[in-house]
Amino acid sequence: MFETLYKAPATIAKYRCAPLAIERERYLRTVAAWGTVGDVVRRVARTQLALVELLDLPDADVPVDLSTVETAVQEWCRNVPEVSAANFRRYAFRWLRFLGWLEEPVRDAHPHARQVEACAAWMRDDRGLSEATVGNCRYESDRFFVWAAGRNLALADIVIGDVDEYLAARIAGGGLRRTSSRALAERLRSFFRFAEARNWCRPGIAGCIMPPLAYPDRPVPKGFERDEIEKLLATTEGTSPADCRDRAVLMVLATCGLRAGEVGALRVDDIDWERDMLRVFRPKTGLTDHFPLTPAVGNAVMDYLLKVRPESARERALFLTLPAPFRPLRSGAIGTIVNSRARRVGITGKRRGAHAFRHAAAQRLVDEGCGLKTVGDFLGHSSPGATATYAKVDLAALRPVADIRLKELLDDAA
Numbered sequence: 001m002f003e004t005l006y007k008a009p010a011t012i013a014k015y016r017c018a019p020l021a022i023e024r025e026r027y028l029r030t031v032a033a034w035g036t037v038g039d040v041v042r043r044v045a046r047t048q049l050a051l052v053e054l055l056d057l058p059d060a061d062v063p064v065d066l067s068t069v070e071t072a073v074q075e076w077c078r079n080v081p082e083v084s085a086a087n088f089r090r091y092a093f094r095w096l097r098f099l100g101w102l103e104e105p106v107r108d109a110h111p112h113a114r115q116v117e118a119c120a121a122w123m124r125d126d127r128g129l130s131e132a133t134v135g136n137c138r139y140e141s142d143r144f145f146v147w148a149a150g151r152n153l154a155l156a157d158i159v160i161g162d163v164d165e166y167l168a169a170r171i172a173g174g175g176l177r178r179t180s181s182r183a184l185a186e187r188l189r190s191f192f193r194f195a196e197a198r199n200w201c202r203p204g205i206a207g208c209i210m211p212p213l214a215y216p217d218r219p220v221p222k223g224f225e226r227d228e229i230e231k232l233l234a235t236t237e238g239t240s241p242a243d244c245r246d247r248a249v250l251m252v253l254a255t256c257g258l259r260a261g262e263v264g265a266l267r268v269d270d271i272d273w274e275r276d277m278l279r280v281f282r283p284k285t286g287l288t289d290h291f292p293l294t295p296a297v298g299n300a301v302m303d304y305l306l307k308v309r310p311e312s313a314r315e316r317a318l319f320l321t322l323p324a325p326f327r328p329l330r331s332g333a334i335g336t337i338v339n340s341r342a343r344r345v346g347i348t349g350k351r352r353g354a355h356a357f358r359h360a361a362a363q364r365l366v367d368e369g370c371g372l373k374t375v376g377d378f379l380g381h382s383s384p385g386a387t388a389t390y391a392k393v394d395l396a397a398l399r400p401v402a403d404i405r406l407k408e409l410l411d412d413a414a
Contacts, residue, residue, distance in 0.1 A: 001025045001032070005042050015045060024048045027098050036324035047091035050076055064096060065103050110145040112155050119194045130283035132261055140187040155201050160208040163188060167209075185211035224347070224356045229254055231345040232338070241308045241322055246337050248304040249319055249329070251297045253338070253357040256280065260331035260354035266318040271301065 002015045002025065015021070024045065032041050054072040055064060073092055077085035096102035120138045123129045147166055148158065167188075171181050193206040224232070233254070236247035252263055262280055270279040276293040293301075301318075310326060317328030335353040
């Protein structure tokens with residue numbers, strides 16, 4: 001590996017003869033396999049060499065205390081630019097973690113981690129729920145029990161008043177809309193229903209968890225309007241890798257109305273170039289839908305594949321992070337892409353995440369006279385109730401949405 005990175009015999013010999021050559025070279029090969037460019041791999045190699053000298057690492061599998069590494073890193077970073085210091089720290093800790101040599105404090109798990117995992121397995125294996133649903137329930141249950149552990153509350157001793165106190169504290173802390181508060185309560189209710197069936201907790205708790213009411217006359221989710229989508233796409237007309245990738249992401253969102261997680265789960269193999277189709281797996285329904293790949297969307301995706309997406313990436317996800325190691329774009333990252341570009345063009349007064357494209361797509365279909373069954377099938381809803389809110393759409397107010405023209409984008413999709 002050193003012979004690949006360097007040409008000068010003296011430099012190669014310096015890296016080859018330094019301690020832990022095998023361990024250093026093994027990690028460098030892994031970093032290169034991630035698709036990392038040569039300059040970055042060489043910076044990692046320099047970090048390894050400096051760390052070996054700073055810590056006087058022996059040729060053995062010896063754990064290194066976290067504070068010892070941090071002290072050495074701070075010493076090296078004292079007289080270097082901030083960016084170089086941050087890179088050195090990141091490379092150093094990643095290498096030691098890769099070797100399993102870094103002794104880090106273990107985060108104390110709450111006492112009921114096994115019960116939460118058993119509930120997650122039941123939801124996944126017995127009920128056939130999606131990983132997203134299972135993960136959300138596990139996350140909220142874990143968070144509740146961390147809160148309970150701080151108050152020395154065991155599962156067997158918890159009463160409905162404790163759950164109410166927790167829900168009130170979460171809602172009072174801000175950041176939860178009515179729908180989010182309702183989802184939180186429903187996830188806790190799912191866990192306690194599972195726990196009650198196994199006599200792990202007092203009976204009746206699940207039935208007493210009352211999610212906030214979802215008022216039937218609440219406003220219809222407001223999606224992006226025609227001019228706002230055009231402005232968002234205009235922000236991606238640059239030549240940078242981020243612009244190229246984000247344009248393809250926004251095009252897919254605008255035409256297909258997918259959830260952010262569904263976009264992140266797309267794989268290169270999901271594109272059928274011969275039939276101009278995009279295959280999308282719907283976790284909510286467990287079904288696979290097919291969308292026509294319009295010329296505008298196809299060109300945007302092709303540009304991204306040819307100009308930005310690294311050929312060396314082993315990951316088959318369609319949309320990847322820009323810096324190595326290359327990883328699939330998660331739903332949070334896709335939401336951040338939309339939000340940051342929406343703020344750039346001054347879109348206010350509504351949610352600015354990826355879901356705003358779904359709402360716009362639903363509004364457009366309703367305005368064009370499509371029935372709720374068609375709208376629900378297009379959006380991949382698992383139940384008619386999820387689509388019912390769009391029955392209240394003011395068609396006259398949404399008439400401009402039907403006239404949206406993003407070049408040939410939506411005309412071709414129809």
